Amino acid sequence: MTCTIDMPLNISSILKDLGTTAGHARFQKAFIKSLNNVYNLMAKNQYYNIDDFNGAVLQAYDVIRGYKFNEFLKAGNLKLAPNVLIFDMPSIITCKGACAHCYALKAERIYKNTRIMRLKNLILIDFALNYKPFYKILQNRLINEIKLKSNYFKLSVVRLHSSGDFYKQQYLQFWLEIAKKLEKIENIKLYTYTKQLDNNTIDFINDNFKNFNIVKSVIEAPSGKKYINFGNNGYIGNIAKMLKKQGITYHICNYGLKSGHETKCMGNCTACLNCSHVLFHQH
């Protein structure tokens, strides 16, 4: 067994257990590979530590072995209406456009459970991408949870990544396949924001998926110059003018502004489910 990471004690025993009980060299190799990937990524976010990693590995291991029912999606948050299910990944380390004002980082800085939960999701996703038999299992678990909660709690929207982003092309593919499978359930829509994907990919997905919308967090000018989709009135006004000139439909989000005090995100405003150019004011 080769590891590039310095395995903490409890993880060594998990690997031993995997070696003896799983009886499957490919399984063990893929798990170690994912742990290495995630551990190396984790080192880029100063708020994560080795205790978070240990906790996330233990939880991921329980899910993989089927020891524990795991809830992947939480309903609503301070900003979003309670009819929204949210799936999160760690901020910064899955997002190459990490911003100084990253609000998703706030919760990670404060709450250990949040760090562990997001890291556990990343471990499981990375393992699924490395180990095909688990890929379908994880997709089915997510689909079943979405269906169950949407039926029972009348939830109709899935928000991918109130923190995190598509850190790999295959990870995007993973969710696109889920969206295709959910397409027949008319009342469930998925949406997300991204800095990781290029314009062509986003446009292709938005044109080809009725139930999946991606909002651009980076707006590209005809010259190729890129603008972060977040700023003061003047800055956002200029981006709006540029889009208008090109005949591109846009919406300016007023959530959190005085003028938008009655706006309920995913309640009375659902622009992010349909429009790829929703512009965001700093507030």
Ligand code: SF4
């Ligand atoms: S535009 Fe509407 S749906 Fe999008 S973030 Fe703002 S309030 Fe929410």
